Amino acid sequence: MAKGHTITIEQGTRRVRVVRDGRVLADSARPLVLRETGCPVRYYLPAEDVRLDLLTPSGTHTHCPFKGTASYWSLPDAPDLVWSYPDPKPDVAAIKGHLCFYEVEVE
Template sequence: MQTPNADHPIRIEAAPRRVRVRHMRHIIADSADVLVVREAALAPVYYFPRDDIEMGYFSKTDRMTHCPYKGDAAYFTILVHGEFAENAAWSYEDPFPAVSDLAGRVAFYPDKVDIYEVDETAGEETRRDVDEVVQHTDAGDGTTQKPRWAPNVKGPEA
C-alpha cells in the first residue's frame, strides 16, 4: 500500500453538478452526490454512490486489478437492451484508508458509456448535440457553418 504524496497526489472532491451515466440511451446512474477523483496526471474520474445507480443492469465479472494507492478494484459488465459494455465499471470494495471515501461507490470508463454533467439551474444537460456544435463552429473563413450544414432530421409538419 502506498499513500498519495506530492509525486502522486490524489484529491477527492464533490462534483460541482449532478452527473449522469447513459448506456444505450438509458440512464443507468444519476446523482448529485458524485465524487471526482483527480489522481496525478490522470483524467478526473467520477465515483457514484450505488444507491444512485441502476445496479440491476450490472453483473460483477471475474476481472480484478490492484492500485497501490487505492486498493483492489472489482469490475462490472453492463447489459442494457441486449447490448453489453464489458468491464465498463469498477469499484474499490475495501479501499485503502487514504481514499476511504470511495467505499460503496462505482466509477465508469468514459469510452464505454456516456458520462455527463447536468446543469440543473438551466434545466438542461451540459452536453450538446454534435449537430448544434458543428453548425456553429467556424467554417475556416470566419463565418459559421450553419448555412452549409444540411439538417439531418425533418421538422414538425405545420
C-alpha cells in the same frame, strides 16, 4: 503516496449521468470527484444512484498501489464498464460504496 503522486477527493456539486444506448445506468447529484496525478478526473457515484440491477459482476480485478483492489461490473455488450474499490486504502476511504464509470455526462 509515491513522491509526486497525489489523489484528491472532493464532494462534487454537479449532476452526473451515465447513459448507454438510451438507458440511464446512473444518475447522481452527489458524486465524489477524484483527481489523480496523470489520470483523467473520475466521478465516483454512490451505489444507491447506480442501476446495479442492469449490471453483472465481472471476474475482473485490478490492483492500484494507491487505491487498492478494484472489482468490476459489465453490461452484455460492455465488459468491465464500471468499477469500485470495496476495501479502498485509508487515504481514499471516501470512495468506499461508490462506483466509477469510464464515460459519464456531467451537467
